[in-house]
Amino acid sequence: MSATAVRWGPETKKAQMCTHEPPCPPPTAPDHDAARIIASHPEQGWTLLCNGVILFEDTGELLPDGAVVLPHRPTDIGATLHPRRS
Secondary structure (H helix, E strand, C coil): CCCCCCEECCCCCCEECCCCCCCCCCCCCCCHHHCCEEEEECCCCEEEECCCCEEECCCCEECCCCCEECCCCHHHHHHHHCCCCC
16 A cells, blocks of 8 residues: 555544645645545546545535535636626
């Protein structure tokens, strides 16, 4: 197992942080997207970060505890601020 792999402790069922330096932000940090990539599958639309977060190409996220972060594309903000006129 490489030093950047996510390890799951059977007794805690929680992901342990990577051992590289500097350490990645935990999945609960606001900047958790800045963690290192350990697996990338653009053909399937997802990327696994070393803190256990899975990023999706639509900017949605799945956190290690199963929580979902809805897509948050900057283009979505403009659509809600300036609705189309018919």
